[in-house]
Amino acid sequence: MNTLIPSNPSTSTSNISTNSATSTTEPAVTLDQTAEGEWFDPNEPRYCLCNQVSYGDMVACDNEDCPFEWFHYPCVNISSSPKGKWYCPQCSSSMKRRASRKN
Ligand SMILES: [Zn+2]
Ligand SMILES: [Zn+2]
Numbered sequence: 001m002n003t004l005i006p007s008n009p010s011t012s013t014s015n016i017s018t019n020s021a022t023s024t025t026e027p028a029v030t031l032d033q034t035a036e037g038e039w040f041d042p043n044e045p046r047y048c049l050c051n052q053v054s055y056g057d058m059v060a061c062d063n064e065d066c067p068f069e070w071f072h073y074p075c076v077n078i079s080s081s082p083k084g085k086w087y088c089p090q091c092s093s094s095m096k097r098r099a100s101r102k103n
Pocket of ligand 2: 062066087088090
């Protein structure tokens with residue numbers, strides 16, 4: 001006995017839509033703003049010198065006036081949580097400038 005396999009009546013027409021709306025335009029990073037919170041994205045808070053969202057291991061700067069507060073480990077060249085106080089490169093450099101008087 002022969003079993004006749006009916007051919008598919010019609011292959012569904014596939015509409016190929018080209019999505020070309022994937023242009024990533026990175027905003028210019030401005031580090032001049034001192035008021036905290038102004039450069040924060042309302043949706044995703046940004047941290048670190050690289051101005052990126054938090055991911056992986058983060059370290060906090062012990063300077064209360066730190067504009068960033070949190071930093072990615074690789075961005076500050078550490079691989080484990082620092083012991084004691086830790087200041088980010090920006091704060092440590094600004095503290096060196098202020099520490100002009102010595103006893
Ligand atoms: Zn970073
Ligand atoms: Zn800092």
